[in-house]
Amino acid sequence: MEISDRILTTCAVSVSVRYGAYGNSNLPFGPNSSRLFKASSIFVQQIQVKDDWKTGVSVYGFSEEPELSLNVNCWNFSRFLHVRPYRRQGFSLWLNKGSMIQMKWAADVSDFNDILVVLYKGQHNFATLEPVTAPPGSIFSSNSTDGTSRRTQVKYLIDEGDNYYICVINMKARPIVMKIDVNVSSTMYDITKANNKCSTVNGLCQLNLLFPKEQFLVLATPNNGDINGWYIELSFVARVITYIAILGLLVIFLSLILKYILAWETSRDIEPIPELRSANETDPLIPPTAGKPGSFIYGTGDEDDLESQTSNSSDDLYDGKICVICYDKQRNCFFIPCGHCAACYPCAQRIVSEGESRFCPKKKTKNLPPSPPSLPILGHLHLAKKPLYRALAKISNKYGPILYLRFGSRPVLVVSDPSAAEECLNKNDIIFANRPQLFFALEIFSSSRLQMFLDVRVDEARLMIKQLTSGNDEYRTVDLKAALFGMTLNIMMRMIAGKRYYGEGVKEVEEAAYFRELVEETFVLGGANNVGDFLPFLRWFGLNETEKRIVRLTKKRDVFLQRLIEERHKLMAIGDKNDDSSATEQKTMIDVLLSLQNDEPDYYSDQMIRGLGGSHGSAFLGSRSTLDHQMNLQNVSVQALLSAGTDTSAGTMEWAMSLLLNNPHVLKKAQKEIDEHVGQDRLVNESDLSKLPYLHAIILETLRIYPAGPLSVPHESSEDTVIGGYNVPRGTMLLLNLWAIQNDPKSWDEPNKFKPERFEGLAEGGTRQGFKLMPFSSGRRGCPGEGMAMRVMGLALGSLIQCLDWERVNGEEMVDMTEGVGLTLPKAQPLEAKCKPRFNLLNLLSQVN
Numbered sequence: 001m002e003i004s005d006r007i008l009t010t011c012a013v014s015v016s017v018r019y020g021a022y023g024n025s026n027l028p029f030g031p032n033s034s035r036l037f038k039a040s041s042i043f044v045q046q047i048q049v050k051d052d053w054k055t056g057v058s059v060y061g062f063s064e065e066p067e068l069s070l071n072v073n074c075w076n077f078s079r080f081l082h083v084r085p086y087r088r089q090g091f092s093l094w095l096n097k098g099s100m101i102q103m104k105w106a107a108d109v110s111d112f113n114d115i116l117v118v119l120y121k122g123q124h125n126f127a128t129l130e131p132v133t134a135p136p137g138s139i140f141s142s143n144s145t146d147g148t149s150r151r152t153q154v155k156y157l158i159d160e161g162d163n164y165y166i167c168v169i170n171m172k173a174r175p176i177v178m179k180i181d182v183n184v185s186s187t188m189y190d191i192t193k194a195n196n197k198c199s200t201v202n203g204l205c206q207l208n209l210l211f212p213k214e215q216f217l218v219l220a221t222p223n224n225g226d227i228n229g230w231y232i233e234l235s236f237v238a239r240v241i242t243y244i245a246i247l248g249l250l251v252i253f254l255s256l257i258l259k260y261i262l263a264w265e266t267s268r269d270i271e272p273i274p275e276l277r278s279a280n281e282t283d284p285l286i287p288p289t290a291g292k293p294g295s296f297i298y299g300t301g302d303e304d305d306l307e308s309q310t311s312n313s314s315d316d317l318y319d320g321k322i323c324v325i326c327y328d329k330q331r332n333c334f335f336i337p338c339g340h341c342a343a344c345y346p347c348a349q350r351i352v353s354e355g356e357s358r359f360c361p362k363k364k365t366k367n368l369p370p371s372p373p374s375l376p377i378l379g380h381l382h383l384a385k386k387p388l389y390r391a392l393a394k395i396s397n398k399y400g401p402i403l404y405l406r407f408g409s410r411p412v413l414v415v416s417d418p419s420a421a422e423e424c425l426n427k428n429d430i431i432f433a434n435r436p437q438l439f440f441a442l443e444i445f446s447s448s449r450l451q452m453f454l455d456v457r458v459d460e461a462r463l464m465i466k467q468l469t470s471g472n473d474e475y476r477t478v479d480l481k482a483a484l485f486g487m488t489l490n491i492m493m494r495m496i497a498g499k500r501y502y503g504e505g506v507k508e509v510e511e512a513a514y515f516r517e518l519v520e521e522t523f524v525l526g527g528a529n530n531v532g533d534f535l536p537f538l539r540w541f542g543l544n545e546t547e548k549r550i551v552r553l554t555k556k557r558d559v560f561l562q563r564l565i566e567e568r569h570k571l572m573a574i575g576d577k578n579d580d581s582s583a584t585e586q587k588t589m590i591d592v593l594l595s596l597q598n599d600e601p602d603y604y605s606d607q608m609i610r611g612l613g614g615s616h617g618s619a620f621l622g623s624r625s626t627l628d629h630q631m632n633l634q635n636v637s638v639q640a641l642l643s644a645g646t647d648t649s650a651g652t653m654e655w656a657m658s659l660l661l662n663n664p665h666v667l668k669k670a671q672k673e674i675d676e677h678v679g680q681d682r683l684v685n686e687s688d689l690s691k692l693p694y695l696h697a698i699i700l701e702t703l704r705i706y707p708a709g710p711l712s713v714p715h716e717s718s719e720d721t722v723i724g725g726y727n728v729p730r731g732t733m734l735l736l737n738l739w740a741i742q743n744d745p746k747s748w749d750e751p752n753k754f755k756p757e758r759f760e761g762l763a764e765g766g767t768r769q770g771f772k773l774m775p776f777s778s779g780r781r782g783c784p785g786e787g788m789a790m791r792v793m794g795l796a797l798g799s800l801i802q803c804l805d806w807e808r809v810n811g812e813e814m815v816d817m818t819e820g821v822g823l824t825l826p827k828a829q830p831l832e833a834k835c836k837p838r839f840n841l842l843n844l845l846s847q848v849n
């Protein structure tokens, strides 16, 4: 092996050991040595030579390989070697090809029996030394017959540049003293063409390699006559940027491979070919005989199971050999007499000993809904691309509207079909209502409470209009998203805690700023998906950065909400003491929760009112970023109300205004409707909404195309059930793909077109069209905020349409309708628009306070 190659090999290994360095090696030299190294300047940035004895080693850099010069340096040395019995002693030299070594030795011994003088080629490690065999005479021994010392002399021409080791081996039982004279004519590399040079006269020298050319280095030692002190430390400093680039390329390469594999996986047909299907461990040990379902059917409850041996694609899910009950451990228990291997030991034991069902659970995995091929551990997580509702709709198009997936260890049923949705939300409503009932939802969302907060909604809608119409009567650009979001948050916070934090007239300025900061941070974190939700084992490696930020944010939020609760506590106490009904006159939602706390302090603790500590910590205020967080809505809390109530309504209004700006004829028609039914002498009110069917249709059409809960909120089945003829095991998460149902060309004519007219005939005020349109979902888990959301949106949109004329910011250019990331279907680009007060309403608007 070439020396240079060897160095590079060493370097490549040691780079992983020490960051920044390309490798170290202690190299044997001799005086007057000249040694060549090859180093790629793409990988090596600098070479460092450390010479503690400051012998003045020179390092030369070349862009082309230097030649061995014909000039030779002649030098010699003599040594007395004292060699103990059965030991060896010697020294190393580096010699280039063409060098000549001449040795003489003499020993004061009576005979040379058992004394060897050896020249080895290679490293100075005796065990691996390779004696120089040619030419003969490389191993030299001398016998003495006359009892006097004898002299011996040899010459050796070096035919390959390498490290050479000269040593005396004493096999005698006593020590010997031997004198060795060595004469070396060493060939040296031609350094006249060197590009740069450095020297170790100060102990350390560094030579930068010129990128990308310089690749050859020569280390030359002076002749100081010392053959022992030539150990020099070499370090190669890596060019970090190269490694980063290689790493980047590697990542791209691997992701391309992964993408290719995934694309191939999804494009594969899911139906297994029965003839080729090899037996797996879930097959019965005793196969059924022809025409007979099987002879041993008693006790298993598996009669029908044995009958249906047709494999369902969902069985693929379990080819990972995971227990069909916990979806976690390996299956390793056989059920007798059917012989199925379907469960792990703890689950099998529970079934049998605790009498859970006593039947083989293999039955559960039969006749599951179709499912695309899955990956080990990940299940179908790799298919969960953003936006999730579109990705799931695409899979449903291929595999059917009732899908069975596995997100990590969690089984998921995805329904994208009105009749299957009806089965889930109607027939199986109780089974899929596996989130605690909102006991006080009736109280909080009751129509009397909604009526009580009417003035809050009217007030905030007016304040938004005032803010947008301030200034002169020319068109000006406004941040509509911010205006709508501020208004909705103000309504929610006034209802929840009696506070407003956005727009003009904010009282507690610092508190409001803090609240807005929390909301903004929530938005930043809101878009982040958290894989840890589905692959809990990842948490063994600790929380990731997003999770840590979420935990910090959750703590801040808890402190903030706790302060609000305590404030209301105090106010209520004062009210009680003074028997002053005005202090509790307009009860906020926190007040309602606190009065429930009086009756049931253990259940309605402060912690539960705040948001149960937000231990899932996925999101906060106005953002439902992960499915788990959506499940967290079960925590009936201030946090849940804010989450569910703000960006849903604000986002829908932002989409509605975007659609109106892109469809000015619809805007005009809506304006006309309001002018006709409300007039221009007063502002639109909530009680007018029932007379404005076209405005209502606009809101419905917006909710159809852009439902704020496109996948509803996950439900979970509390029992095994059947949907669309397929078995659905207990503990399956249900995702209703409302977006897919509401945008399905099979149910909707031109589903991508904004046509409010399609709802003009819908029964007054309704928000449902069977199970084809249900933006607020349905059944006992349906959105309890529907009534409030429809009022807020009707009033705010009605006011915006009545009071202002609207135009797109860039004239002819359409408003960008790209969907952003996040499970509440946000708009990717915040909506900006141009508006001015309507001429006929100027007088009226000047009176808005």
Ligand code: HEM
Pocket: 435, 438, 633, 634, 640, 641, 644, 645, 646, 648, 649, 652, 703, 707, 708, 709, 712, 713, 714, 715, 775, 776, 777, 778, 780, 781, 782, 783, 784, 785, 786, 788, 789
């Ligand atoms: C455009 C506005 C809104 C839309 C489209 C919407 C949609 C939804 C949907 C689809 C669900 C899931 C239902 C299910 O799981 O089957 C839901 C749940 C919920 N929504 Fe809304 N929502 C809106 C506004 C609101 C508002 C304003 C509030 C409160 C003030 C609210 C409070 C809730 C709550 C608390 C839940 C959870 C219900 C439960 O777990 O039983 N929503 N919403």
